Amino acid sequence: MLLPLFEALEASAIGEAIRDSLWLFPIVEAFHLVGLAVIGGAILVVDFRLLGLGLRTQPVSKLARDVQPWVIGSLVLMILSGFPLFLSEAIKCYYSFAFWTKMTALLLAVIFTFTIRRSVAFAPDGRFSPSSYKAVAITSIALWSTVGWGGRWIGFS
């Protein structure tokens, strides 16, 4: 059912332009990787704090609010750079286990980050127990790591 859609996406002008160019794919991917470092840092710094590591002298809610624009900004950069990469090899992605793993994890990670994780991290310190902090942080790290690893493995398949 999805295959015709993926075929159409692969045939798109952007997909074709990237395939035809020697350097476009690597350059866009390098931007994707720089974005990864930023989103990784912005996610991890709060997850570490929830685990009681890193910036543990700062209130969780303050850190989480401060870092939120960077999470959103780098997520936008990731999607803007990731979508053209996908367009250039949509059919390969359709048959790639790593791709579907990544997209499933990404969907779950985004929903989790902007619902449960957000309400726990934005709440005044003390509202939630240390163990719920830990559960949220571990879930977040597990989901986002799956997104990252899945993404890297699209290239190996």
Add this chain to the structure above:
Amino acid sequence: MEWLANTEWSIALHESRYAYAIVESIHVWALCLFVGFAVLLDLRLIGAIFRGVPVSHMTKRLLPWTKVGFAVMVVSGVVLFYAIPLRTYYNVFFRVKVILLILAGLNAFAFHNGIYRNIAKWDTDGPAPRAARRAGMVSLVLWAAIVFSGRLIAYNWFDCGKPQSTLINAFAGCTPDMIDPYSQ
């Protein structure tokens, strides 16, 4: 270098179906921890994030993790080099990356032995003093360029033997027997 490429482990690594990919995934994961946290510190110096957090808290609490991330980056990076030593050694982007890494190291060294020495005076300032802001900006640019050049090592655009300027051949360290005489 050739001797390194012919060692048993180097061949095993690069012929293995999964080992290389796993080490590279670790390299990419540690990137989030190391570059991610370094970027946060740089952004704090510039005053773009965590303005209310004293700079000394950032360095005291985050730098140990940055060091852990850096150690993982170096170890996994050395293994990646060891898996494909010859090609990497003569790769233009690898050489650019090493130079940029040295510059980033010098920048961090200059920061810690310069303006950071009197951190007490500006610890809680939103944007740090000019010298610290400059160190933060330089660091951001260098690390972005390091990620870029690292990613591009995978491409053979400027490999020895390609028709290209002698300048590039010299920078890549190509020996005369590696250069195609008819391509010049």
